[in-house]
Amino acid sequence: MTFNEKTHIGILLRSDAAREIMIRRIPSLLTAPENMLSMINGLTLEAYNQLSSGDSSKSDWLAETLAELAVIPANLQAAPSEPDIVPTTEYESASVPAASAAVIAPEQGEQWDVYEIMFKGPAHGNPYTDVTLAAAFHSGEKTIQQAGFYDGDGVYRIRIMPGSQGEWTFRTSSNARSLDEIEGSFRIGEPTPGNHGPVRVKDTFHFAYEDGTTYLPVGTTCYVWTHQGEELEQQTLRTLQDSPFNKLRMCVFPKSYDYNSNEPIYYPFEGSLEEGWDYNRFNPAFFQHLEERIADLGRLGIEADLILFHPYDRWGYSDMGSAADNRYLRYITARLSAYRNVWWSLANEYDLMWTKSEEDWDRFAKIVTENDPVGHLISNHNCFSLYDFSKPWVTHCSIQRIDVYKTSESTNEWRAKWNKPVVIDECAYEGDLEHGWGNITGEEMTRRFWEGAVRGGYVGHGETYVNAEEILWWSKGGKLTGTSPDRIGFLRKVTEDSPGGVLNPLHSNWDVPCAGVADEYYLYYFGFYQPRYRNFNHKPGISYKAELIDTWNMKIEQLPGTYEGEFRIEMPGKQHMAIRLKKA
Secondary structure, three states: OOOOOOOEHHHHOOOHHHHHHHHHHOHHHHOOOHHHHHHHHHOEHHHHHHHOOOOHHHOOHHHHHHHHHOOOOOOOOOOOOOOOOOOOOOOOOOOOOOOOOEEEOOOEEEOOOOEEEEEEOOOOOOHHHHOOEEEEEEEOOEEEEEEOEEOOOOEEEEEEOOOOOEEEEEEEEEOOHHHOOOEEEEEEEOOOOOOOOOEEEEOOOEEEEOOOOEEOOOEEEOOOHHHOOHHHHHHHHHHHHOOOOOEEEEEOOOOOEOOEOOOOOOOOEEEEOOOEEEEEEEOHHHHHHHHHHHHHHHHOOOEEEEEEEOOOOOOOHHHOOHHHHHHHHHHHHHHHOOOOOEEEEEEOOHHHOOOOOHHHHHHHHHHHHHOOOOOOOEEOEOOOOOOOOOOOOOOOEEEEOOOOOOOHHHHHHHHHHHOOOEEEEEOOOEEOOOOHHHOEOHHHHHHHHHHHHOOOOEEOOOEEOOOOOOOOHHHHOOOOOOOHHHHHHHHHHHHHOOHHHOOOEOOOEOOEOEEEEOOOEEEEEOOOOOOOEEEEEOOOOOEEEEEEEEOOOOEEEEOOOOEEOEEEEEOOOOOOEEEEEEEO
């Protein structure tokens, strides 16, 4: 094995000899802030060279660096991981009566809601790793196997999301005698208004709730809003309640990056940054708070697109070792898979997580899907290199733009390549940061939403306006101050009013994308073009009513008369216009 252009810089920095070379080749390694160092570590030599290609002095950088590294043995492995802990078959002595733990199991529940059984059980040793607990749930021909989890202070819980109404029974299994072979029954009734069940993929490229109601993902990003304290978190919820957004990208772990220097309110594990974390012992308060916020989102009708790993980390959670990674994933799926509004995102910018391999991501997906009987939506999100969305466990494409300018315009290409829903979660952010990913205008954000929508995709929002408090929506939540959210809400209404409540791309002219249903409904979007008129050529014998849509000023003008065959529509000669034709 030798170092090559695909070797991550972080791997090289683990060798004293290679580190000396890399510091000489990349002097900024000594002065880069922590957040930038995380990004550099996640780059391969090839990727770093491409990013630096504008510097003519580095024209031979990659070849020269590889030549220097060639003399160093490349036998470095990832940091050694502790072996996974295998619980003993008998956690409690034979003198403990079987099924003797106190149980609280409600007699009634709701379809597609969290049904929870609570047990008061043993607390000696380390119940997080020493005790196994699961239950088999039965209703008619349906059986669900669901793992339980320890919630601290001798409390254990098992949660399911019943997908059908009627009578259910359960029976536990555990290596703790007091928790083993506990049986019970309950009845599941109708869902309450607003409970449509979990979101599924529908018709290849779109989404619907379990009950068949169309779901249009109109997403935004607040990466670490749940780590900011009660006052700011409640403000974020109030803002979301008055917004058009029904999906929120958010991290489990805290984040260390620009405008993200504060410590979180809770930590996921016992221990401390100074003395180290005990990855064998979870902090229940952290996860209780997280699930409370997920439930808050659910009450607002908002899906929680939950990011399980990310690279912007000063606490060590991005490099815990495989055993701790596995244990964390089993724990969080046991806790959260019963919430109908959860989506799984394995990572934000997976390709910057230099300690994770392709095999790791497949293993993570296997753990999550095997421990999630609901079958929530799941994907993986990129920085520089799109993930392989053809993998059978991937339900939809979760995309960050990989071209500085072209983003939503690639939706057709990605639909054709992956044959799955295209969700451009990160097309850049409306704001005024120094970085190109965080300083597009509200007009440009709105344009990207429309460009993606008429191509049959779904674009996500974020906001990064600098302020004295350093509370930026994209990270901490708070208030929205940008101009695009109202316009995004207008687009949502236009889409909901389309046939079937979705937009499918139609054959378009080279300069104007179009969506709709052939011979019935057409939505043309002109983007940054500003024509004074447009000629159309449709089948003769079909008449249409025409509307002129000002997507920025959110106005729809019904044009007089009807149009058939070849016709011309006068336009105002300004940007961000659309034309809608409806069969008369």
